Amino acid sequence: MRVFMRFYFVLFLSLSLTACSLPRGAALMQEVVRETKADSPSFQVIEVTRTELATVAQWPRAAKQTKTYWPKASKGPNSSTIRAGDTVDLIIWDSNDNSLITSPGQKSTEMRGLTVSPSGAIFVPYLDDVVISGMTANDARRNIQTRLTDISPSAQVQLMLRQGLQNSVDLVSGVTSPGTYPLPSRNYNILSLLSQGGGIDKTLRNPQVRLVRGSKTYSIRAEALLSDHARNITLQGGDTVIVREDDRYFTALGATGSERIVYFDKEEITAMEALSMLGGLSDGRANLKAVLVLREYSTKQVGTGRNSPDLPYVVFAFDLTNADGLFAARNFDIEPDDTVLATESAVNAARALFGLIGSAFGLANAASGN
Template identity: 55%
Template sequence: MLSEKNSETPTFQVVSVSRENIPGIANWPSSGPHGHYHWPNASDGSGSSVIRTGDRIDVTIWDSQENSLLTNPGQRFTEIRGVEVDGNGSIFLPYVNKVGIRGLTSAGARSKIQSRLEPIVPSAQVQVSLQQGRDNSVDVVGGVAKPGAYPMPSRNYKILNVLSDAGGIPSNMRNPQVRLLRGSKTYEISADELFANGSKNALLQPRDTVIIEPDERAFTALGASGQENLIYFPKDRVTALEALSLMGGLSDFRADPKGVLVLREYKAEHLAPDGTGPNLQQVVFTFDLTSADGLFAARKFQIHPDDTVLATESPVNAIQTVFGLVGSAFGLTARASALGN
């Protein structure tokens, strides 16, 4: 490791992590699949209560005049139920032909229909009831107790509302990630951050799709630790010290606490010779956990997805291993000599 660090043409960069350089390293670009996307503002309105194509409208027309064009004899009103808003945003009504109502609220549609009726039936009064169609619903397709399509009751329907209506997120899911698909855009946030921050409770829009999935980010644990395995992130951020704990700690008799390494690979566009980023794509971060400085640095250093955390073997353990092999060889030689005699 030291020979590579001092080489005139190193193939990877070696960085000894300390409290002094932790702030600078924290500003380096992220590596691996970070799993965080932009999240919409909670104040973004949904407009879900306006009329859209595919909605159905119930229209009730009241007319107190005798011999009204719109009502049967002896009746004071007539009902026209289930009129679908067509692709042009219009509905058909007798005597007034097509009325464009897409984009209006129920009150706006009532006013427009009544104004179109006034030249024919001046005394008519109109009531409008909206039955929202498929385009005014939100799909929850996974990671909840009751996936399905959920109609939006109002323009104030929020992400936490639909998660509650869908039965909530299972408590045993690993660091659940809430993904929101809106048109060609994808938004993502962890459930913990969503629940903890009211400003993240975004308003939904018609035809949104919500998916809940376990966090798939992971790092690889190798070397003289409690386990060698792929370890998934149990929360949004994991420090180097927490990573060692997830690995089962350092082996008492094998590990070298002065030789804990984090191997990371950056993209070529992230290289920054001015120190604001890595000099080479492959970087090895080293930690000395026998010093207070190294321990505090490990508490601040953030593990990235696809990192490899390596607990190196103690030099003493390596020597003991060699002595053991030599001793075994001597033992075999002695036994062979005894058999020869």
């Protein structure tokens, strides 16, 4: 009997030591906040309540946040103007038998493939360079015909315009039919372009529409563009439109329904919505008193007073066992690159220890019976 009592004692001692290193999927709350008691803590812990939420809301956005802009809508005359790089075809008709323009026995002459020069002109025989840039096709035809009057009063001009790259836009991705599209008029807007390209791909997550115009890039959520007529801007020649998924994300760790990278599926996500996207908290593992959001600020954003964090690394802690913590989580915005961490319940570790002890005593009793 003494042998088995000694065995029980040694087994209990070894299991107690083993419990300290039991494998767990998340940290205990006391492990996370232990750093705050250090003489020089490396991160700051904020227990988020509805009262504290008002203060945190005044803090700057995290370092990697960037502002997005969208140009104002504008309209021009309902026509397409000629620009450098466009191609013009001219047919000049003249019924005069002694015309300088047409060959003997012919009533017309054709001049095809006239490229509008960088200065906005085309070369027409007997007229030299004729500036037509900025004109509509009809205005350019009248201008050429008027100038030909001194040479051949009966001449009539027919003009066909083929728009070049400066009078077209590129629709790069995120639609059924990407490609280069000519501008049919100066009122051609971005929604018309997206529609002509087959519409935005419905499989895209929270699609973003980006406009590259010269050296500037603008961005807007597709939902905002579709819902606000004032955002439906007029396109300009040389514009590039890109439709792509929202690439912002946060990371989920610990005793949640899943541990993974989670992409934003809408413009703003609260802490409560983030937990819902993860499938909730793990039953029996998660500590509802300590759901954490880890965030990193730039060194320039800290230490400037009450409206800023004290340290670059901040842990926001939520107690979901009371209404105050629940409402705070409903109104706390997750930012890109945040980490949502559900800490491990201490009860879970204790249960594992007691289970091991129970199993050990069962084995010992079985050995004693033999």
